[in-house]
Amino acid sequence: MHNNGIKALKGMGLAHQALRQDELRNLKGDIGIGHVRYSTMGASNLDHAQPVVMSTNYGDIALAHNGEIVNADHLRDELKKKGWAFATSSDSEIIIRLLANDISNTGDPARSIRNVMSLLNGSYSMTLMVDNRVFAIRDPYGMRPLCVGRTKEGYAAASESVVFDTLGGEFMRDVEPGELVELLPGEVKSIKTGLAKGRAHCMFEWVYIARADSCLDGRLVYDVRRKIGQRLAIEQPVEADVIVPVPDSGRSHSMGYAEKIGIPYSEGLMKNRYVERTFIMPDQTDRSTGVMLKLNPLKSVIKDKRIVLVDDSIVRGTTMRQIVQLVRNAGAKEVHVRVGSPPIRAPCYFGIDMKTRDQFAATGRTVEEIAKMLTADSLGYISIEGLVDAIGLNANDLCLGCLNGEYPLPVEGEKVRFQKKLDSFA
Ligand code: SF4
Known part of the structure; x- marks a missing residue:
């Protein structure tokens, strides 16, 4: 994020192949989000690479999503009936379009994120940049992991706690199911959504997906x-x-x-x-x-x-x-x-x-x-x-x-x- 809005870099392949060091060095700004895609919904091509970025009256919005929205087809069909158009088959595009639309009505990112969360069924851990603010949200069952930590440069959110070890930082806590957090310069602000529905953490994260040195929901x-x-x-x-x-x-x-x-x-x-x-x-x-x-x-x-x-x-x-x-x-x-x-x-x-x-x-x-x-x-x-x-x-x-x-x-x-x-x- 810089004065001219959000700049997105994307590529196919492993992260070190997809993103060139000189391009990364040229990114300016104090905040950012990143994503490594594991394709489930939508084809494996550059159109579906994230973060997804959209320009709105309120400012630029960027979204990085881990998980899958079960009612994506239903939402897309309903929106198409209202005249909305979509460029991809990805569930993440539906989320960012809903958010962009809601923010133009409310002018309040946190309220709009909550409004959009209430429409989604499925698993999602997401990071969002809205204008010059950074948010992270976890679905109401906490299916996919998400945690927050601090580094020398400030607060950050990540799917796995190992990210903070790698950055020489410190893991703070898991984001709770249904929780919205805003990463501010001096604090991680928790915003209650009232959407938590209990817990349903994915057992496969512990069995296979996560790195062995990560701590998920209190368990190494x-x-x-x-x-x-x-x-x-x-x-x-x-x-x-x-x-x-x-x-x-x-x-x-x-x-x-x-x-x-x-x-x-x-x-x-x-x-x-x-x-x-x-x-x-x-x-x-x-x-x-x-x-x-x-x-x-x-x-x-x-x-x-x-x-x-x-x-x-x-x-x-x-x-x-x-x-x-x-x-x-x-x-x-x-x-x-x-x-x-x-x-x-x-x-x-x-x-x-x-x-x-x-x-x-x-x-x-x-x-x-x-x-x-x-x-x-x-x-x-x-x-x-x-x-x-x-x-x-x-x-x-x-x-x-x-x-x-x-x-x-x-x-x-x-x-x-x-x-x-x-x-x-x-
Ligand atoms: S436990 Fe199985 S069905 Fe449930 S989220 Fe994990 S992989 Fe999917």
Whole structure:
């Protein structure tokens, strides 16, 4: 943000490829927001890259959104009937247009943000620049993470607390579900919206998405993952020689598993650090090639051994199948797979790219059949109850929708949560 309004820089690829250092250095101003997009709604192209910027009578507005709006199609249709036009299929464009329109009526950004929040159903953690002010909001269930902290330059909001460590700053607190905060030079001002509806934190953030050194809603992700591994060892023990983590996201789970079961832990798969995470590649072909480029088995660890491969989760199963085969080809005597998430059986409508039931390894298959598909000697998942215990929050405070098909808020054609007791899910 500078005298001439908001300037936006966008690019495709990893952040260090997309944004050139000289362009970043040329940005002037005291405030700003940034976004790294993980595409769920809207195609993966530059038109959908964020922040989205719009010019209004009130001044420039910019928005960066993590999450997904369930009623986006309904809102877009209603607005089109009123004569509104849209340039993209993104839910974020609907939000910024609603906001721009409301601010021209109220002239009060905080009031307009609240008004727009009351129209949205779904998950959203957002940062907003309105003229020369910066706001951050979290959806009424707190599905996606959001926290605030202080740095040498002032206050900031981020999805994960690790950002403040990286900037040499300090994590202050999580933004509460339904809370609106304004980042001012001398304080983080909390503005009550009255929209909080309870809690439904996404369990998958602790299982896979967040960095292990982040603290989400009072729980260090690394600690949760180790506890998941320990519980997994109690629920799914196996006789074996070596525990091998699937790097990087299965590492903390594996440590917990090895500690509890008393079998040595060894890095039997070396990761090429220049290849990005395969799950977040939008295209399946990229994902398959990605595994072979990404991992190299260490024969000295694997050959003639009974191996337990521990990973955070299995979504489609294609990546794990390739890893099992890599390990077999490196001479493993047996390959057992243990997983730090219960089987994923239902779509996510709240910001994680798992959209249709037919893509899941667990759809229509027993655990034995999934093991066969993976070419593993055995397969074991943590239970839903085990996962909830390891996270350490009440089940009512979590979203478990992709595990049990019951969602925290209404989704057309799906059940709303708490219809069955947790232990009734196998
Ligand atoms: S459905 Fe699954 S991935 Fe989506 S928000 Fe809920 S727990 Fe997270």
